[in-house]
Amino acid sequence: MGKIHDRISDRLRKFIEAQPVYFVGTAPERGGHVNISPKGYADTFAVLDETTVAYLDLDGSGVETISHLRQNGRITLMFCAFSGSPNILRLYGTGRVVVPADPDFALLIKNFGPHPGVRSIIVVDCDRISDSCGFSVPFMSYEQDRTLLDEWAERKDVQQRRAYRAKNNRESIDGLPGLSAEETDPTSQHS
Template sequence: MGKIYDKLNDRLRAFIGAQPVYFVATAPEQGGHVNVSPKGYPDTFTIIDDTTVAYLDLDGSGVETIAHLRQNGRITIMFCAFSGPPKILRLYGTGRVVVPEDLGFPELLKRFGPHPGVRSIIVVDCDRISDSCGYSVPFMTFDEDRTLLDEWAQRKDTQAKRAYRAKNNRESIDGLPGLSADETDPAGLRS
């Protein structure tokens, strides 16, 4: 059944690389809403080292993950096999938000594919890496990535992106601070 790993070995790295979707879960310190977000595009996730991973945070309808991480840092990333042998892999850890103004952002950004609408990079230091059976996860086929998010971001000019982020990304649904005013300026930023 399940196993705990002290690092991301080659087999786990290959499993992660083969999954077309992953899920990110965070929650406020107390009360409030738990957030689970599906993530796609295979070139938006990277393994930095044996216990550190990161993903590209693109424009979205809310800012829950960023707000929760800034409040308490808790995060879980889950991968599950929809084809092949049944498996669920969870990466538990402490996440941090790296915005374009932060030192190290340009180097991290090079690890990802080209996408418009980059808000930040989420870096996770894993303190627990575990798998379990995925016996009840259904078989599903992957057809292709949806390009709608990139297309949406591509259509917006800087002013429209700035207005959208100001309206939707300054605070979480529970009123926690999200992106600050200077962090919502998308002036020409893309990976």
């Protein structure tokens, strides 16, 4: 029922692009809390090549993914078919955090739609690409994206977003470093 792939084929790319939601899993090196985050907005995910993907990391109440990746790099992305043929796709790999001050940020941001609350771009080099049946995943209907996160970020000026990030995104719930003081400035770069 399950299959391991050596690359993200056109079929897998189309499957990824058709999913309105995906999940990101990370964990600290030892102990601590495993984190799983749902992600939406179709224009925030990109397949960069046959083994590399990236997504926009938007403002949020926590900074677990950034903290875990900076500590150990381990990440898993999961896509589930909630309509059509049953399928679950997992992309296992090593992630890195690209912040606006990094040299490759300006090139990477061109892969995504404009969003006001971009903290970073997460780039994942996949070392295992596997799919499985998804026979028990329920059918669910997609209605539309929630626009609340973008609306929230648009209501905040630069100082308010900087203060929010300084308060909520400096360290993980387990005390691991998150965004540094220099990384709390909102970016004005968009695709």
